[in-house]
Amino acid sequence: MTRSIYEVFLERFGVKVGDYVEIVYDGGKRLRGVLMPKTIFSGEDILILKLDNGYNIGMRMDRIADVRRLEPPWSRIEGVRKTVERPASLPRVRIIAVGGTILSRVDYRTGGVRSAVTPEDLFDIIPEVLDIADIETVVLMNKYSEHLTPGDWAKIAEAVYRAYRDGVDGVVVLHGTDTLGYTSAALSYALRGIDIPVIFVGSQRSSDRPSSDAAVNLLSALYAAGNMDVGGVFVAMHHTTSDDLVAIHLGTRVRKNHTSARYAFETIGAPPLALVKNLKEIRYTWLRDELSFVKRGGGSVEYRPGFAERGVFLLKFFPGMDPSVVRLVMASGIDALVIEGSGLGHVSQGIIEVLEEFIEEVRVFMASQCIWGRTNLRVYDTGRDLLRIGVVPLEDMLSETAYVKASWILGSFGKDYLDTLMPTPISHDMLPRSFPARRRCVDDWI
Amino acid sequence: MTRSIYEVFLERFGVKVGDYVEIVYDGGKRLRGVLMPKTIFSGEDILILKLDNGYNIGMRMDRIADVRRLEPPWSRIEGVRKTVERPASLPRVRIIAVGGTILSRVDYRTGGVRSAVTPEDLFDIIPEVLDIADIETVVLMNKYSEHLTPGDWAKIAEAVYRAYRDGVDGVVVLHGTDTLGYTSAALSYALRGIDIPVIFVGSQRSSDRPSSDAAVNLLSALYAAGNMDVGGVFVAMHHTTSDDLVAIHLGTRVRKNHTSARYAFETIGAPPLALVKNLKEIRYTWLRDELSFVKRGGGSVEYRPGFAERGVFLLKFFPGMDPSVVRLVMASGIDALVIEGSGLGHVSQGIIEVLEEFIEEVRVFMASQCIWGRTNLRVYDTGRDLLRIGVVPLEDMLSETAYVKASWILGSFGKDYLDTLMPTPISHDMLPRSFPARRRCVDDWI
Numbered sequence: 055m056t057r058s059i060y061e062v063f064l065e066r067f068g069v070k071v072g073d074y075v076e077i078v079y080d081g082g083k084r085l086r087g088v089l090m091p092k093t094i095f096s097g098e099d100i101l102i103l104k105l106d107n108g109y110n111i112g113m114r115m116d117r118i119a120d121v122r123r124l125e126p127p128w129s130r131i132e133g134v135r136k137t138v139e140r141p142a143s144l145p146r147v148r149i150i151a152v153g154g155t156i157l158s159r160v161d162y163r164t165g166g167v168r169s170a171v172t173p174e175d176l177f178d179i180i181p182e183v184l185d186i187a188d189i190e191t192v193v194l195m196n197k198y199s200e201h202l203t204p205g206d207w208a209k210i211a212e213a214v215y216r217a218y219r220d221g222v223d224g225v226v227v228l229h230g231t232d233t234l235g236y237t238s239a240a241l242s243y244a245l246r247g248i249d250i251p252v253i254f255v256g257s258q259r260s261s262d263r264p265s266s267d268a269a270v271n272l273l274s275a276l277y278a279a280g281n282m283d284v285g286g287v288f289v290a291m292h293h294t295t296s297d298d299l300v301a302i303h304l305g306t307r308v309r310k311n312h313t314s315a316r317y318a319f320e321t322i323g324a325p326p327l328a329l330v331k332n333l334k335e336i337r338y339t340w341l342r343d344e345l346s347f348v349k350r351g352g353g354s355v356e357y358r359p360g361f362a363e364r365g366v367f368l369l370k371f372f373p374g375m376d377p378s379v380v381r382l383v384m385a386s387g388i389d390a391l392v393i394e395g396s397g398l399g400h401v402s403q404g405i406i407e408v409l410e411e412f413i414e415e416v417r418v419f420m421a422s423q424c425i426w427g428r429t430n431l432r433v434y435d436t437g438r439d440l441l442r443i444g445v446v447p448l449e450d451m452l453s454e455t456a457y458v459k460a461s462w463i464l465g466s467f468g469k470d471y472l473d474t475l476m477p478t479p480i481s482h483d484m485l486p487r488s489f490p491a492r493r494r495c496v497d498d499w500i
Numbered sequence: 501m502t503r504s505i506y507e508v509f510l511e512r513f514g515v516k517v518g519d520y521v522e523i524v525y526d527g528g529k530r531l532r533g534v535l536m537p538k539t540i541f542s543g544e545d546i547l548i549l550k551l552d553n554g555y556n557i558g559m560r561m562d563r564i565a566d567v568r569r570l571e572p573p574w575s576r577i578e579g580v581r582k583t584v585e586r587p588a589s590l591p592r593v594r595i596i597a598v599g600g601t602i603l604s605r606v607d608y609r610t611g612g613v614r615s616a617v618t619p620e621d622l623f624d625i626i627p628e629v630l631d632i633a634d635i636e637t638v639v640l641m642n643k644y645s646e647h648l649t650p651g652d653w654a655k656i657a658e659a660v661y662r663a664y665r666d667g668v669d670g671v672v673v674l675h676g677t678d679t680l681g682y683t684s685a686a687l688s689y690a691l692r693g694i695d696i697p698v699i700f701v702g703s704q705r706s707s708d709r710p711s712s713d714a715a716v717n718l719l720s721a722l723y724a725a726g727n728m729d730v731g732g733v734f735v736a737m738h739h740t741t742s743d744d745l746v747a748i749h750l751g752t753r754v755r756k757n758h759t760s761a762r763y764a765f766e767t768i769g770a771p772p773l774a775l776v777k778n779l780k781e782i783r784y785t786w787l788r789d790e791l792s793f794v795k796r797g798g799g800s801v802e803y804r805p806g807f808a809e810r811g812v813f814l815l816k817f818f819p820g821m822d823p824s825v826v827r828l829v830m831a832s833g834i835d836a837l838v839i840e841g842s843g844l845g846h847v848s849q850g851i852i853e854v855l856e857e858f859i860e861e862v863r864v865f866m867a868s869q870c871i872w873g874r875t876n877l878r879v880y881d882t883g884r885d886l887l888r889i890g891v892v893p894l895e896d897m898l899s900e901t902a903y904v905k906a907s908w909i910l911g912s913f914g915k916d917y918l919d920t921l922m923p924t925p926i927s928h929d930m931l932p933r934s935f936p937a938r939r940r941c942v943d944d945w946i
Contacts, residue, residue: 200846200882203820232843233819313844313873367825370816370840372903373679374649379813382828394816397678398759400646425871427759436646457818 059099059115064089067121074126077103078119085111086124090262091178102262145223145280147187149173150213152206152237153197154230156257156268173228179261180269186276186333190222199230199237199256204361204461207240211359214245214252218355224251224279226272231256231310231318234289238305239458240361242287242481244466249285249353253278253302256291258316267292267316274300274330282328282336284347287481291319293329301326302336306455306483309425322425323450324489341489345482360465361458362389368457370394370423377404384412389469390460390476391418393445394453398422399429400436410443417472418445419460421453428488446477449484459483505545505561510535513567520572523549524565531557532570536708537624548708591669591726593633595619596659598652598683599643600676602703602714619674625707626715632722632779636668645676645683645702650807650907653686657805660691660698664801670697670725672718677702677756677764680735684751685904686807688733688927690912695731695799699724699748702737704762713738713762720746720776728774728782730793733927737765739775747772748782752901752929755871768872769896770935787935791928806911807904808835814903816840816869823850830858835915836906836922838865839891840899845875846882856889863918864891865906867899874934892923895930905929 057065069075071091078084090102100112151157151173173191177183194213195206210227217225229237238254245252255275261268275290278300287305294317303321312318321327325339327347367388369380373396384391391409395401399420401409409418420440422429429447431437441447448456456476463475477484503511515521517537524530536548546558597603597619619637623629640659641652656673663671675683684700691698701721707714721736724746733751740763749767758764767773771785773793813834815826819842830837837855841847845866847855855864866886868875875893877883887893894902902922909921923930 198846198880198882200817200819200842201848203848230843232846236819310843310870311872313868313870313875315873318870318873363820364822367822368816368818370814371646372814372900373646373682374809374907376810376813376832379829379832379834382832383825386822386825386828388825396646397676397756400644400678402647402649422759424756424759424764426757427761427764429759434644436644454818461820 060101063101063115064121069121069123073123075103076122076124077101077113078121079113080117081119085113087111088126144186144188146221147189147224147226147276147279148217148220148222149189149191149226149228149276150210150217151191151193152195152199152202152210152227152229154199154228154232154256155260156228156255156272157196158260159262176261176268176272180272182269182273182333183276186273187224187280189276192217197230199233202230202233202237204240204363204465207237207244207361207458208359208465210237211241211244211357214241214248215355215357215359218245218248218250222250224253224282226275226279227252227254228272229254229256231258231291234319235308235310235452236454236458238287238289238303238308239452239455239483240462242305242483243459243462244357244359244361245287246356246358246481247285247348247353248287248355249348249351251279251282251285251350252287254287254289254305258292258314258318265316270333271300273333277333278302278328278330278336283350284327284342285350285353286347288327289319290330292316293326298332300330302328302330304482306481307452307485309452309454322452323427323485344489345485358462358466361461362464365389365464366392366457366460368392368394368453370453371396371401371405373402375402375405377402377408380405380408381411384408384416388416389464390472391416392453392456392460393418393420394423395420395429396423398433398437399431399440399447400434401440403436403439406436406439406443409440409445413444417469417476419456419476420445420447421451421456423453425452446473448477450488451483455483506547509547509561510567515567515569519569521549522568522570523547523559524567525559526563527565531559533557534572590632590634592667593635593670593672593722593725594663594666594668595635595637595672595674595722596656596663597637597639598641598645598648598656598673598675600645600674600678600702601706602674602701602718603642604706605708622707622714622718626718628715628719629722632719633670633726635722638663643676645679648676648679648683650686650809650911653683653690653807653904654805654911656683657687657690657803660687660694661801661803661805664691664694664696668696670699670728672721672725673698673700674718675700675702677704677737680765681754681756681898682900682904684733684735684749684754685898685901685929686908688751688929689905689908690803690805690807691733692802692804692927693731693794693799694733694801695794695797697725697728697731697796698733700733700735700751704738704760704764711762716779717746719779723779724748724774724776724782729796730773730788731796731799732793734773735765736776738762739772744778746776748774748776750928752927753898753931755898755900768898769931790935791931804908804912807907808910811835811910812838812903812906814838814840814899816899817842817847817851819848821848821851823854826851826854827857830854830862834862835910836863836865836918838867838899838902838906840869841866841875842869844868844879844883845877845886845893846880847886849882849885852882852885852889855886855891859890863915863922865902865922866891866893867897867902869899871898892919894923896934897929901929
């Protein structure tokens, strides 16, 4: 195999990717940082350095006078490696690549992020994965998650089911964060009762950025997939701004609540099931005793991967919403409508009239745009009117999960099952009670 | 005036509404609690007792053997009265009633809540209001907030403007909580620069329920309206589960984030501007120094109360969304579409094509369904495609506020101003930076 210009250049100075170096540049400027791998986007003659301040810089090789290896002031990868104790025999985990930022790199020409990494590339960047599990990889597709469809959910479910049938100890799905919660809900339905951990994971920053959460999220997801003693579909994402805690969220109750922060994901209405601490310890929250989970190896999956591609619409109510536009949606050929009502699950009088017109053909289900809390249509006149015309309230189910569930019921059972299955708790999508999972802190405001 | 059966009955035992009593009932049962006022819904011969455990109970008078006044083990109303120091001269505050739970009582026949209280009735239930301000009241309408329209926002703006012209020191608007944030945003635009406090307030539990937040919210709102030294449109609601803190939220950045909890409201992307502590002290957060606020009496209002009744649609994107349904919405005669995209502000390829088809006639603005964080269309290909076709990103503006703003621009300026005014920061609807307003607490989970 011929060596690249990049490799030849580094060899000249006796350094390699990952080294902490000082570079003498442009006739005297000195810069320190970590040598980054070449990307397929950076030019052949461009060297990428991750500076101490967190920024990446690209330098033309012909302007570089010297490169010297230094002792690094810090190194996350070294720190991580030390804390992972290699067990006698590693669990077998299959990584299924779907897409997203965790499989991306910064394009140094445009500054944008492009999807261009294989799972194997990830191992180059994060070699510690090989200490955590015996890994097999499948590239199923490479899509940003906003482009996924119910048909894609079915394909992902099938790939996970195949891994399960092949006897793996756990599955990790690499997935974009935008609609991660929708897909994790979909698999929570399609693979009900699965008795190995299926862990979705993404990252908010691409893996070649110094602030990337890709490494910690992926390593924690692998550890959870290999070592958790419960089965089910979960999401592993950064819990706080610090690196040492990754939360294991319930697949039907997780939501992306920040556009860019690494700790964007939250389990709604409950704490996460567990926290992975320092990549080597699983700490279950009290939720594990409150709800019932399938023990690892203690169940059998009920595999129903059908999802209707069309037929369900998710509609957010707002004051002043034009009933005639809602009429267009109701008459568009859908079988089910999930409404994000206001407060306990309300819409205006004009909308109620349109819903009533179509309710024989289009079943209507009510969630709340408040996100937290439970719908209740028995408190106010508006709610009682909605109950009277046949709208079905969904307790504390997330609207996004409700949309996925309706698509699953249509695809796996048929329209006649909507009314009974939608308000039936499945995979913790409706909780028997709400848990005090949120606290407010005011001390640092005043 | 003839006395009611209720009054005559209480008089017989020498007790009155608000007394803590022991009742001997049904031949021996003893119950303790606070005598509640008769409601127009309870039967003439039914006595309502608020028990120590928090529940209300109705008892037929002919089954009551004895009623004795006792020293109350606690009394929130007494506690409140003691802490309010009556100033030499009280500020003049106008209360404008719009509707909602704060103007409601439980209907003891159905268990539901019905809108049936005037501001004057509130004074009977919460007499302390008279210690806080010289109060004048206007009943503008009596609507639950899910039924309000942009035309109603204009009426409310007009009533507040009239109060301002009449020289009041502050205004309190009693309003349903469901769409409180939409209306407070509307008035933040319609009354830009107003140099007295306009405080929206609601309650999550009706005022005759023991757990009601009506009293604390109303008293705090009145105190803030009379005593804050900045002008602007704000929302006063319970901050925590404890009674002593009520937050003063920014009108354009407040959201109802729980269907039923008293602390449902949050300022998004920043701390609230202030906290009213124990009904007698305003503590500003550091936000007051970070952003610029109008000093009380130091500005002049720019009154523009026009809102388009139709013409704007707020649409939440979801994976698998049918482009043909979006086409129906785009072709329905609207002038502007506000999208709640996924993540940084994304939609699927099929939706982008539909938006592009109509973008000359229908201007498209992008917010995020993540709620927290900032849109950014420059990071991923999907975002750059949206920018290319002319979609305008709205930074950290709430989608609900964006919908209200578009309606205001159409109603007060005209369609040609959408592209310039929508992404222009007004009344703090877009912040120059995001503030660390949320912290996670994990200690109580494990």
